[in-house]
Structure formats: structure tokens, C-alpha cells
Amino acid sequence: MSWALVPAAGSGRRFGGEVPKQYLCAAGKPLIEHALDALLSHAGVDGVVVALAADDAHWPGLASFHGKSVITCIGGGERADSVLAALHALPAGVSKDVLLLVHDAARPNLHADDIRKLIEAAKTCPDGAILAAPVRDTLKRSGAGARIARTESRDGLWRALTPQAFRRDLLLRALQSAKADGVVATDEAMAVERLGLHPALVEGREDNLKVTTPADLALAEFLLARRA
Numbered sequence: 001m002s003w004a005l006v007p008a009a010g011s012g013r014r015f016g017g018e019v020p021k022q023y024l025c026a027a028g029k030p031l032i033e034h035a036l037d038a039l040l041s042h043a044g045v046d047g048v049v050v051a052l053a054a055d056d057a058h059w060p061g062l063a064s065f066h067g068k069s070v071i072t073c074i075g076g077g078e079r080a081d082s083v084l085a086a087l088h089a090l091p092a093g094v095s096k097d098v099l100l101l102v103h104d105a106a107r108p109n110l111h112a113d114d115i116r117k118l119i120e121a122a123k124t125c126p127d128g129a130i131l132a133a134p135v136r137d138t139l140k141r142s143g144a145g146a147r148i149a150r151t152e153s154r155d156g157l158w159r160a161l162t163p164q165a166f167r168r169d170l171l172l173r174a175l176q177s178a179k180a181d182g183v184v185a186t187d188e189a190m191a192v193e194r195l196g197l198h199p200a201l202v203e204g205r206e207d208n209l210k211v212t213t214p215a216d217l218a219l220a221e222f223l224l225a226r227r228a
């Protein structure tokens with residue numbers, strides 16, 4: 001059994017515009033709907049909790065999708081607060097050791113095979129697992145005046161993607177510990193790593209992109225339209 005948690009309470013300020021980026025449309029529907037579709041059409045996912053901004057005016061009021069529960073809650077000031085809120089909103093009866101897949105609302109091009117690989121890895125690795133992609137570009141460290149200080153090795157470097165999958169009790173402990181220590185975890189694995197644990201890296205598809213800029217949206221449109 002596994003549930004998905006989808007933090008969707010961000011304002012999308014980096015993207016600009018009036019509509020939060022998770023509600024922008026690509027290939028005929030909002031990015032968040034693509035994300036929920038991918039998660040809930042997968043046999044391994046039993047339901048989802050979506051964390052929304054308190055003043056969200058765009059949520060379509062979805063209560064179920066693919067015959068599975070869609071529960072909403074109010075998110076928080078940081079992504080991690082929204083994930084924590086979603087975790088607390090899981091319905092009674094969902095077990096303490098259920099596997100939770102945390103997935104960005106603005107990551108619409110998730111494929112079933114990546115979900116399957118992630119769930120398999122998280123079932124065998126007690127520290128959880130995340131989808132990730134190896135860094136392909138040469139990395140430069142900037143110095144004064146935006147001049148190159150040095151080239152960093154990309155050996156062993158990965159870009160963290162989502163979903164990221166952890167047992168419920170571990171994720172709760174990790175997020176609560178980061179919050180108590182005033183650490184803003186930018187992904188769930190970071191909070192888990194702080195406990196001295198080592199989640200598994202599962203190589204995922206490079207095109208599981210997070211929409212952050214207008215160029216990302218154009219690419220998402222292309223990728224999603226090609227799948228339709």
C-alpha cells in the first residue's frame with residue numbers, strides 16, 4: 001500500500017504571472033492534473049493528499065480521481081511545511097508504515113515505469129528512495145564578479161527529482177526534526193539524510209521536469225502532447 005503527498009501550496013513566484021505555475025495548462029489540462037493522473041492511475045498508489053494554499057482559487061474541487069481518494073489540506077510557508085501538513089491529513093486507517101510518495105505538483109511528466117522502480121526500491125531500502133538523474137553538464141563554481149573560480153567534478157553528482165518515497169513514520173520524524181532545528185529542507189531526502197540515513201538513488205527519466213520557467217512550460221507542452 002502506498003499514498004502520494006502532493007505539495008501544491010507554492011505561489012510560483014519564480015515563474016511570474018497571476019496563476020500559480022501548478023495551474024498553468026499544458027496539453028489541455030493543468031500541470032497538477034497531469035501529476036495527479038500519473039500518480040493515481042498507477043496501481044501501486046491508493047490515494048493522494050494535496051496541500052493547497054489557504055487562498056487557492058484554482059483547485060477544481062476534485063474529491064476522487066481514477067476511483068481513488070483525493071484529500072486536500074492547507075499547506076505551509078515552505079514546501080516542507082506543506083508536506084508535513086499533507087502527512088497529518090492522511091485519513092485514519094492509513095497505517096504508520098505506509099509508503100508515502102511525495103511529488104511536486106509542477107512536475108507533470110511522470111511515467112508509470114519510474115513510479116514502479118521507485119516503489120520497488122523504497123520497499124527494499126529502509127532509508128527510502130528518490131528518483132534522480134545524473135548531472136550531465138560541466139559544473140563551474142563562480143568567484144568574484146561572476147568569473148569562474150574553478151570547475152567542480154560532476155562525478156557522483158545527481159539531480160534530485162520527485163517522487164521521493166519514504167515510510168510514513170520515517171518521513172514524519174525527519175520533517176519534524178528539520179523543523180525543530182530550523183533547517184529548511186528543500187526535498188524530503190535532505191530531511192532524512194540529516195538523521196544519518198542514506199536513501200537510495202533510483203535513476204529516473206531525464207524528462208521528468210519541474211516547471212519553473214516559461215521555457216520549461218514549453219518543453220512540458222511538447223512532451224505531454226507527444227504522449228497524448
Ligand code: C5P
Nearest residue numbers: 007008009010076077078079082105106
Ligand atoms: O517552488 P518549487 O518549485 O520548489 O516548489 C515545488 C513544489 O512545492 C510545488 O508543487 C509547490 O506548489 C510546492 N510548495 C508548497 N508549499 C510551499 C512552497 C512550495 O506546497 N510553501
